[in-house]
Amino acid sequence: MTKAELKKNTNGVILNVLITEKGSRLSLENRYLLEVAPDASKPQIAAMAEKAFGVHVLAVRTANMKGGLKYIRGTRRATTEATWKKAVVTVKEGERIELA
Numbered sequence: 001m002t003k004a005e006l007k008k009n010t011n012g013v014i015l016n017v018l019i020t021e022k023g024s025r026l027s028l029e030n031r032y033l034l035e036v037a038p039d040a041s042k043p044q045i046a047a048m049a050e051k052a053f054g055v056h057v058l059a060v061r062t063a064n065m066k067g068g069l070k071y072i073r074g075t076r077r078a079t080t081e082a083t084w085k086k087a088v089v090t091v092k093e094g095e096r097i098e099l100a
Contacts, residue, residue, distance in 0.1 A: 001052070001098070010048035013040045018086065019099050026088065032097045034087045036062070045087050049097075056092040
């Protein structure tokens with residue numbers, strides 16, 4: 001499922017499945033990292049994850065990731081990164097969210 005399909009199927013609540021080292025480690029414990037809309041609530045995230053991936057969600061934990069300054073290498077310029085929200089979704093034992 002592509003990012004655009006995922007965003008369309010979840011009404012813009014789930015934006016992306018994060019594939020990181022921490023996410024790979026958590027997937028062994030039936031937990032998955034998702035990038036979600038900043039105004040999404042935990043019940044909305046759980047409902048859309050169940051709808052999009054066909055799994056049973058047991059718990060949702062969220063964190064607001066603060067953006068900040070990013071200096072452009074070799075120049076004197078700096079840009080600001082956007083603030084975003086991530087969710088750690090715990091699914092039922094034996095179920096998986098496909099990461100690719």
